[in-house]
Amino acid sequence: xxxxxxxxxxxxxxxxxxxxxxxxxxxxxxxxxxxxxxxxxxxxxxxxxxxxxxxxxxxxxxxxxxxxxxxxxxxxxxxxxxxxxxxxxxxxxxxxxxxxxxxxxxxxxxxxxxxxxxxxxxxxxxxxxxxxxxxxxxxxxxxxxxxxxxxxxxxxxxxxxxxxxxxxxxxxxxxxxxxxxxxxxxxxxxxxxxxxxxxxxxxxxxxxxxxxxxxxxxxxxxxxxxxxxxxxxxxxxxxxxxxxxxxxxxxxxxxxxxxxxxxxxxxxxxxxxxxxxxxxxxxxxxxxxxxxxxxxxxxxxxxxxxxxxxxxxxxxxxxxxxxxxxxxxxxxxxxxxxxxx
Amino acid sequence: xxxxxxxxxxxxxxxxxxxxxxxxxxxxxxxxxxxxxxxxxxxxxxxxxxxxxxxxxxxxxxxxxxxxxxxxxxxxxxxxxxxxxxxxxxxxxxxxxxxxxxxxxxxxxxxxxxxxxxxxxxxxxxxxxxxxxxxxxxxxxxxxxxxxxxxxxxxxxxxxxxxxxxxxxxxxxxxxxxxxxxxxxxxxxxxxxxxxxxxxxxxxxxxxxxxxxxxxxxxxxxxxxxxxxxxxxxxxxxxxxxxxxxxxxxxxxxxxxxxxxxxxxxxxxxxxxxxxxxxxxxxxxxxxxxxxxxxxxxxxxxxxxxxxxxxxxxxxxxxxxxxxxxxxxxxxxxxxxxxxx
Numbered sequence: 125x126x127x128x129x130x131x132x133x134x135x136x137x138x139x140x141x142x143x144x145x146x147x148x149x150x151x152x153x154x155x156x157x158x159x160x161x162x163x164x165x166x167x168x169x170x171x172x173x174x175x176x177x178x179x180x181x182x183x184x185x186x187x188x189x190x191x192x193x194x195x196x197x198x199x200x201x202x203x204x205x206x207x208x209x210x211x212x213x214x215x216x217x218x219x220x221x222x223x224x225x226x227x228x229x230x231x232x233x234x235x236x237x238x239x240x241x242x243x244x245x246x247x248x249x250x251x252x253x254x255x256x257x258x259x260x261x262x263x264x265x266x267x268x269x270x271x272x273x274x275x276x277x278x279x280x281x282x283x284x285x286x287x288x289x290x291x292x293x294x295x296x297x298x299x300x301x302x303x304x305x306x307x308x309x310x311x312x313x314x315x316x317x318x319x320x321x322x323x324x325x326x327x328x329x330x331x332x333x334x335x336x337x338x339x340x341x342x343x344x345x346x347x348x349x350x351x352x353x354x355x356x357x358x359x360x361x362x363x364x365x366x367x368x369x370x371x372x373x374x375x376x377x378x379x380x381x382x383x384x385x386x387x388x389x390x391x392x393x394x395x396x397x398x399x400x401x402x403x404x405x406x407x408x409x410x411x412x413x414x415x416x417x418x419x420x421x422x423x424x425x426x427x428x429x430x431x432x433x434x435x436x437x438x439x440x441x442x443x444x445x446x447x448x449x450x451x452x453x454x455x456x457x458x459x460x461x462x463x464x465x
Numbered sequence: 466x467x468x469x470x471x472x473x474x475x476x477x478x479x480x481x482x483x484x485x486x487x488x489x490x491x492x493x494x495x496x497x498x499x500x501x502x503x504x505x506x507x508x509x510x511x512x513x514x515x516x517x518x519x520x521x522x523x524x525x526x527x528x529x530x531x532x533x534x535x536x537x538x539x540x541x542x543x544x545x546x547x548x549x550x551x552x553x554x555x556x557x558x559x560x561x562x563x564x565x566x567x568x569x570x571x572x573x574x575x576x577x578x579x580x581x582x583x584x585x586x587x588x589x590x591x592x593x594x595x596x597x598x599x600x601x602x603x604x605x606x607x608x609x610x611x612x613x614x615x616x617x618x619x620x621x622x623x624x625x626x627x628x629x630x631x632x633x634x635x636x637x638x639x640x641x642x643x644x645x646x647x648x649x650x651x652x653x654x655x656x657x658x659x660x661x662x663x664x665x666x667x668x669x670x671x672x673x674x675x676x677x678x679x680x681x682x683x684x685x686x687x688x689x690x691x692x693x694x695x696x697x698x699x700x701x702x703x704x705x706x707x708x709x710x711x712x713x714x715x716x717x718x719x720x721x722x723x724x725x726x727x728x729x730x731x732x733x734x735x736x737x738x739x740x741x742x743x744x745x746x747x748x749x750x751x752x753x754x755x756x757x758x759x760x761x762x763x764x765x766x767x768x769x770x771x772x773x774x775x776x777x778x779x780x781x782x783x784x785x786x787x788x789x790x791x792x793x794x795x796x797x798x799x800x801x802x803x804x805x806x
Contacts, residue, residue: 148506148605148612148613148614149612149614149616149618152619152699153544153618153619153620153699154510154540154541154543154544154619154682154683154684155508155509155510155540155541155543155544155546155601155616156508156509156510157506157507157508157509157544157603157612157614157616158506158507158509159501159506159507159605160500160501160507162503164500165489165498165499165500166498166499166500166501166507167496167497167498168496168497168498168499168552168584168585168598168600169495169496169497169552169585170552170553170554170585170586170587170596170598171554171587172554172555172556172587172589172591172594172596174556174589174590174591174592174594175591176591177589177590177591178589199495199496200495200496202495202496203494203495203496203498205496211509211510211511211598212511213511213512213513213596213598214513215513215515215594243509244509244510244511245511246511246512246513246596248513248515248518248519249515249518250513250515250516250517250518250592250594251515251591251592251594253513253515253556253591253592253594253596255511255513255554255587255594255596257509257511257552257554257598259509260496262498264489264500271489271490271498272489273489273490273498275490275496275498277490277494278493278494278495279494341495342495343495358493358494
């Protein structure tokens with residue numbers, strides 16, 4: 125039987141990637157040591173993934189390793205922080221090499237892609253649980269009011285700002301419903317949707333490119349309306365969203381041959397809208413920017429190779445309003461995900 | 466039913482303690498932001514506590530909150546780092562207020578004691594699992610060979626150095642064996658031993674005082690021999706320990722009226738030695754220091770109000786040797802704790 129230290133040595137200890145800036149000391153001591161460059165702050169986020177709640181027990185361990193880090197990198201992206209390093213705490217029912225090897229490969233491949241070094245953590249026996257804490261670097265800001273940082277925060281949205289989302293939305297939730305047997309998707313639609321659920325792409329390059337341009341940002345983990353709601357609440361503003369955009373953000377909608385009619389017949393527009401507006405696990409960015417930054421937003425999107433779409437406007441009146449194609453307000457009955465509700 | 470955000474708001478969101486240096490932004494955004502003072506590095510450690518493995522399901526939640534942070538602060542202590550902040554990721558079977566309230570009180574009371582701010586984390590539904598990542602500050606070091614830090618590392622022990630431990634050892638393990646019904650302890654012995662198991666004291670002040678004095682340090686979490694073994698391995702040295710000291714490090718030994726004879730009759734010296742040498746969960750420091758620093762070590766111990774005892778010497782020959790009162794080597798058959806062995 126493999127012991128705890130052998131497990132760490134075999135699957136998780138490597139020389140730091142050559143571009144691992146800021147890492148003074150990695151795995152093997154009581155603490156890791158990081159030193160941000162002068163004038164830089166450390167952005168920190170922590171996510172815990174539980175078997176049966178965030179992933180199925182039989183998920184491809186390589187995809188799980190990828191996703192466990194991706195959801196954390198997504199929080200750095202939402203702050204416009206550059207990834208530096210992460211810790212991994214892992215509870216495992218048993219030290220199963222056939223699981224650990226692909227898990228660590230999926231995890232470390234994404235880490236390498238972002239120059240993000242694994243610097244420490246913990247392993248223990250217990251029900252499968254993956255807790256990653258990630259560290260990124262963002263410049264401090266001197267002068268002016270508010271938090272002295274150049275990080276993108278949830279609190280900076282102002283009336284008149286545009287509201288944007290990156291990429292596509294809702295496919296992860298659509299795949300989840302299909303995997304749970306609640307809807308039926310043809311395989312040419314399920315396969316890419318499932319990839320969105322299991323292999324999310326953290327929008328790190330876009331987040332970095334939006335620094336100094338976006339007024340507020342969050343990542344879409346619990347659903348668009350819920351995560352935008354956090355921005356509105358922290359900024360003390362409201363918004364109206366144009367829901368005519370919505371179905372076109374769902375990649376699966378376009379994947380149906382003959383698109384809208386067939387989709388509506390098989391899935392229903394109500395379900396499609398629900399996936400787009402309140403489906404979780406997309407890991408896109410929802411962000412706001414002043415109208416004067418429209419050109420800069422599109423330059424940032426192009427430079428980072430990430431599509432963005434303007435979906436509404438920030439308003440002084442609190443609350444989140446949805447508008448249909450006829451310009452009429454529709455009832456917002458889309459609940460976002462809550463782990464205890 | 467309380468939702469995830471209400472749970473965080475009610476039990477874990479507070480203004481940062483007034484002396485929360487280095488915290489630019491706490492709970493409520495995608496990331497927390499820390500900024501170490503110029504010339505300082507961030508020491509980082511992460512520990513995961515699993516129900517049934519690290520604590521009993523019916524443990525006092527206040528004690529559990531205390532211990533979950535204490536074991537992390539103990540890692541900072543072993544590095545000589547000053548606590549700044551921590552994140553908490555928590556999987557809970559249900560949002561039980563009668564559990565959450567004392568848990569958060571035990572956690573935050575220890576956090577306040579160390580000026581350590583809760584800056585973020587995650588809550589989710591799942592089998593009870595507590596993962597804390599802690600951040601401390603330690604000065605960088607310029608010039609000289611090796612890791613450019615003033616942190617105490619495991620790798621600095623040199624032949625001729627003294628080996629020390631702080632406080633008392635083995636009582637936590639003795640209490641664990643009693644609670645598991647494997648030995649019987651009179652209540653006047655069990656009560657203080659159980660307090661050692663459930664309310665460990667991280668040796669933060671001693672760790673800080675030993676900076677520039679100790680050559681290497683680790684905290685005793687898996688057992689003295691195992692944790693000293695990590696120092697020996699990382700430093701490329703060996704050690705001989707004088708086991709005649711050992712029984713006197715066990716507080717329970719002195720707690721027996723009529724001490725040694727009665728203890729040996731009821732528990733056995735073999736069991737006592739096993740608790741001292743390989744019992745985990747003590748969260749004392751094991752450290753080494755050059756002979757020339759003996760006076761400085763005792764000054765540091767006094768200044769931090771922490772007893773220390775010299776228990777052996779570092780030698781060039783690899784391996785860990787135990788010596789009895791007659792000066793004879795004894796077999797080292799004390800295994801340290803391994804979560805997967």
